[in-house]
Amino acid sequence: MNILVTGGAGFIGSALVRHIINNTTDSVINVDKLTYAGNLESLKDIEESERYSFECHDICNHKEMQRIFKAYQPDVVMHLAAESHVDRSITGPSEFIQTNILGTYTLLEVAREYTSTLDKDKRDSFKFHHISTDEVYGDLPHPDDFEEPNCEDVLPLFTEKTSYAPSSPYSASKASSDHLVRAWLRTYGLPVVITNCSNNYGPYHFPEKLIPLVILNALEGKPLPVYGEGNQIRDWLYVEDHARALYEVVTKGQVGETYNIGGHNEKKNLEVVQSICGILDNLVPKEKKYSEQIVFVADRPGHDKRYAIDASKIHSDLGWKPEETFETGLLKTVKWYLNNQSWCKSVQDGSYKRERLGQLKGNS
Template sequence: MTVHENLNFLSNFNMVIHEQVDICDRVELARVFTQHKPDAVMHLAAESHVDRSITGSTDFIQTNIVGTYTLLEATMEYWNTLSTDAKKTFRFHHISTDEVYGDLPHPDEQGDHSSNKELPLFTEDTAYAPSSPYSASKASSDHLVRAWLRTYGLPTIITNCSNNYGPYQFPEKLIPLVIMNALDGKLLPIYGKGDQIRDWLYVEDHARALYKVLRAGKIGETYNIGGHNEKRNIEVVKAICSILDILVPKGTLYAEQITYVTDRPGHDRRYAIDASKMSNELNWQPQETFETGLRKTIEWYLINPAWCQHVQDGSYQSE
């Protein structure tokens, strides 16, 4: 599967131009800027799968660090050609992750198995403490973006988001992996006890937040974007199984396919976002609950079997 296939729908929008360019290719980036003259850059390009960063970190260093540096340099060169007024309205929006903050206290470690409400959350002022090659590379890219603002005046904004999920997500991620494995009758692998906690953010809510930040965010600010949905991994998997039991019933329960595997090295125990700055300053709130977003996601995978089959026919083998 190529990136073009996921972007086929863009042919319906005559204002959209697609260029497939390596983020580390300085010459091609310069051409794109010169040819298309953007009013803003939203930098989402990244290697993002933690497991792959552990077994092979080179691509993460190259794309997330060198790629961000290259894009910043290309943007600076273009930005310096703009008029004074155009410079003032231009934005470089860098999209990052909550994983740069490391992890947070877990309720099981506090003697409280019922609620996370009193436990701390990641704020925009939380110190960085990345745990994996992936999160370390993203932390490095965040620092580069802030340096280009302070040193060169490039108008940058950073957002750090929680775990995304939704349609078109590649099945190396937990939710699509579980959906597709469950439907194929395969085991549903859970790291450790499955008690790792993540905050889940539906992809369309994230997209709305990113556009809000681009249009109304303040230069030099960081904004945390979260879904207000702290869930243990095992809760997520069981919720998927329960929905599939209703939508695609079979002779046994899907939860019977759950299996527990050895935890990955350095696995963060808990992430949780305080998104109050987004709410208070930019009037953004997620529109989907975890329950509504998860059901929409599962339904999308069920009505797009050709997409799922094409992914499975490629080099990806449900790792």
């Protein structure tokens, strides 16, 4: 297949591109605007492949998207291009509206125009795969909400039928794009499939996100900031497991279906930070414990309490399940950052110093 991947120089996108080039015979057309979080250094290993092409363009540019579709004749589209950091969306929501909503609209329209020109066989096999987030569902009840101990067995999970209740400008923009994608299926018959994933982690993650931020700050002796009391729970998914799942969905998933992708790893944020500190204590020991660098800071506005994915549908329908546990995946991740300090330096262009983002006036 010719697979058009948007946002293929980002964290999840680059993992997907590497997976396709290294593990299939398909070709990839990577369309990426190369904002601060997109970096071609993440694709060095595959950039010389004859099956890989790169186009540096904004998905909001209708004319350029038309040209790319016409020139490369994709068999499927895997749409990952998005602004994705909640803290940035709190202080600057405009870019999120532009890229996540208007960019998705542009791609849907170009894909609709393009499929109308295809012969029946190619049109029938075409798919528009929209990659989204579990944050569109809002948050779930937290164990701290229950009086009885060991209540985890009765706590609900996000399913593909969970109602949308986004909390941040980021999640609201992704929810909006999900709704657009479904509308283009129902109104125009565009063959679409949607996936909603839990928190990703792994190599090549831009250091504004929790895990790489903590690793790099710890190594430099800087504070390790934890929001509130660190009780917020996330379901952690190793990015290479996610890439495998995405490929299964685009090749085997049914048009019109939604598939939730999760790692089966619910962890409190404080637990995650402490786990990183424990690994570093073993791999790069120093006089004091890394956990002594943990500091608690004012919580994020509108911070969701708990995310947790029910990924039984993608397992039963497509046979996918994660290969990494949180422990094995986190160890691989920490080791990768220790061995790739040059990448970490190259992606931080000087405009971001790993300072806290997303604060409202009066918060500290």
